[in-house]
Amino acid sequence: MRGTGSPGLCLRFQGLRLGALPVPSTPGVACRGVTRTVQWICLIYFAYVNLPSFFFFLPVFCVDNSGVGFSPAAASRRERPGVGLGREERAVQSCEQAEVGAEGTEQGQRTRGTRDWVFLRGVIGSGLCIFSKFPILDTLLYQYSLNGYPYMLQHGDWFCGKSVGLAVIKISGIVFNVYVTHLHAEYCREKDAYLPHRVVQAWELLQFIRHTSKAADVVLLGGDLNMHPQDVGIRLLRCWTGLRDAFTETKRFEGCEDGCTLIPSNRFTVKSELQPFPLGIRIDYILYKAGSSFTVKCEELQTTTGTAPGTDIPYSDHEAVMATLHVQRTGQAAGVTPGTAVPALVEVLSEARTEVRVGLLAARRQRYSSGRMALLALLLLLLQAAAALGALAGLADGQPFPKLSFALLAFLALGVLLLATGLHLFHTIEVKMLQGTEEQMRMALGVLQERPGRS
Helix, strand or coil: CCCCCCCEEEEEEEEECCCCCCCCCCCCCCCCCECCCEECEEEEECCCCCCCCCCCCCCCEEEEECCHHHCCCHHHHHHHHHCHHHCCCEEEEEEECCCECHHHHHHHHHCCCCEEEEECCCCCCCCEEEEECCCEEEEEEEECCCCCCCCCCCCCHHHHCCEEEEEEEEECCEEEEEEEEECCCCCCCCCCCCHHHHHHHHHHHHHHHHHHCCCCCEEEEEEECCCCCCCHHHHHHHHHHCCEEHHHHCCEEECCHHHCCECCCCCCCCHHHHCCCCCCECCEEEEEEECCCEEEEEEEEEECCCECCCCCCECCCCCCEEEEEEEEECCCCCCCCCCCCHHHHHHHHHHHHHHHHHHHHHHHHHHHHHHHHHHHHHHHHHHHHHHHHHHHHHHHHCCCCCHHHHHHHHHHHHHHHHHHHHHHHHHHHHHHHHHHHHHHHHHHHHHHHHCCCCC
16 A cells, blocks of 8 residues: 555554454464463554555454463464464564463464563463564563452452553654553442452553653554443543544444444353343453654554354454554644643543542451451450460369360461451552552642643
């Protein structure tokens, strides 16, 4: 595709979330390094360069492949993430929840000489990784301060160590900051105990992007944000950073109605969770922003609506998202683009702060309950010690000492004490994190209110 006029850059950004389901492999492009959980793979494809007027097609392929090690076709699931980079035109791949094994270093060879970078974090790994056919200049990983609860074993978000990964990639002199993330899941919308954590994650994500993208020409963010378009977290993220939603900005759209990425017709979705949403929900996003000397427009957005090519199963429980972005160099620093109005920023920030304060109150109650339980267990141990001393004193009188009963009761009290102490410490950390975020939001609100005319 040849460009005319001023130099420009055309990007095709593709996202796909793979869930715990068998996905067939393509011969010759196995991804053996990914051994268990993969979430969100992003591929950027290189298509054409024509200087001085140039265009790129850079589709970014995003895959969420959680639970691959436990799926019926684990071997083929491990191979699937390498499909995209097995083609010449695809340039960058990023993954979430990918656990890299001993063969991880072979990934670059199996994807035809790509550079690779794995972000290691969490108990079972954050799973974030980047594979690129363009040079990766720098990388950075930030783990969110709140990631759910370790005792919620059935959810497992805490063990992954939810994070945001950054790869700085330079293409024909243009610096791209490519971010990939996966926020905490929403397991029950009516009683969402994780909403405060997700709002904190959104706040930390926007702060991370703001402070790391100042030198970037183009900012791209792709991931499963686990938030509906009108949820407070996504609105806060977009308003504060100026990131644009490819779905709302695109000139042409083709795919699922309303851009939904989690739809009831997908055979791998949990139908009961989507009963309130007959059309599905949109929780997977492609967000972008241009630097001062560039403009970015979304020319086309697509979502998959069926099975993977050559198979009878979908790519994932989520539909893929593909956006074609046109990036054009303006030749000079652009003027300050009007952002979100101050009243709108104040409104969304106040709403987010309210959610954080609700979570703070809940965390304080849990800290109090766990502390009280630890205190009661300690008192029980002290009573046992006193009773044991009294019993030992009575041994001289020939009275028997119930060793087994005392031992069992002591072990029980000690176990409760250790568990309650651990929970108390965890919820103390949670309280401090929520309190710190609430104070940051309060300060930001004060700054906004002092400058009512500034947007």
